[in-house]
Amino acid sequence: MLMRFGDVNRTFAAMDELRRRMDRLFDEYEPRGGASPRSTFFFEPFEAGLSSRTVATWPRLSVYDKGEALVIAADVPGMKESDIKLEIDQDVLTLSGERKADIPEGYALHKRERAPVKFSRSVSLPCKVDTEKASAVLKDGVLTLTLAKSPEAQPRKISVKSAS
Amino acid sequence: MNAQISRDERDHQTEAPETRRGVAPAVDIFENKTELLIVADLPGVGPGDIAVRLDKNELTIAGKRASAPEGNALAVEGRPGDFSRTFLVPQGIVADGITAEVAQGVLKVRLPKVSSQKPRQIAVKAS
Known part of the structure; x- marks a missing residue:
């Protein structure tokens, strides 16, 4: 068989x-x-x-501008929070880590496409961010980072007053 | 697995990227004495958005990705599209015993083998 x-x-x-x-x-x-x-x-x-x-390259990153914050999504299937390292230096975000091989014990291998990977990716952010207000959520193998823009980079609304 | 796509279908797919056939996810296939194990990367797919179907001897894994975060996309890598991949299931698999579990965007499908592949003695009764 x-x-x-x-x-x-x-x-x-x-x-x-x-x-x-x-x-x-x-x-x-x-x-x-x-x-x-x-x-x-x-x-x-x-x-x-x-x-x-x-x-x-690995992991795939997407960057979105949400107005008051930047949202960065990375596909990191099978990784734990502890395997991923995030650093923000000025306006450069660095995402690094390692996805280790997860071959179960006692199994023969037929096909291997999910290769273990060691990665480090840097993204220069389009504006300054408030690192104190950064949050990262790992859900269903996607890491979503929300970086609030620093006050000077926030979109501003200017109210119009009538002169009368 | 490698279904032929007619030109009509392909045209339709380019017009509506959301509904087109999914990207094939990366998989590992393992086997031991008792089962076959398929491990697939499905990032961004929640447990409720995965469909594992067995049609005759074709096993299809389909996953619907969660929608992208709101806001203006500055850079998008890869396809935001859905995942889909079909495998041929060999003989000697217990179809009813197939189980699937997902954790952190990694799907594991277990296909148990028929326990006894050994020749069996069949008792003959006198009628």
Whole structure:
């Protein structure tokens, strides 16, 4: 039975792996993360060299501007809070850590795509943040950082008074 | 696993990125004497948003990602899309015994093997 599983599965494994790699390949060349329509899809890889391109490395990061705060999301499936180190130095955020191999005892290996990884990524933030008001939440394998902007970087509302 | 996608379907998918076929998640597949174990990375997918389906001998894992945080996206890496991947299940798996659990965005699907693969003696009764 063990042999049969291997034989049948191997037939599809190559195609499956190819498909996965293709998916990842597009991710790496699409600066907007794949949500763009097809017409721009073909041109963006060439334009991307001119502007700053986000390169998909591990973990994947996304940065959002929420007005009063910056929200940074990182895909870190299977990691614990203690495995991740976060540092903010001025306006540079550094995320580092290691996802260790989690091969269960006594199992034979058929396929390994979730390689253990050691990482360190730095992001320069677009504005100053109040490090005292930073919070990080780890949920479902996604680390979400909320960094409140420092007072001078906060969007300001200017009230309009009538002159009468 | 490698379903053919018709041109119509593909056109539809590019128009509506939210509904298109998901990205294949990275998986590890392990096996021991009693079971097969599939481990898949599904970051951003809550326990309620994972569907594990067994159709004949095809096991499909599908996960719906939680929506992105609010606000103006400054940089987005990877696809915000959903996950989907299908495996062929070999013979000798107890279909009713398949279990799945998720923790911190890592899904584990256990496929128990039929316990006795040994030849069995069948008693013959006199009628």
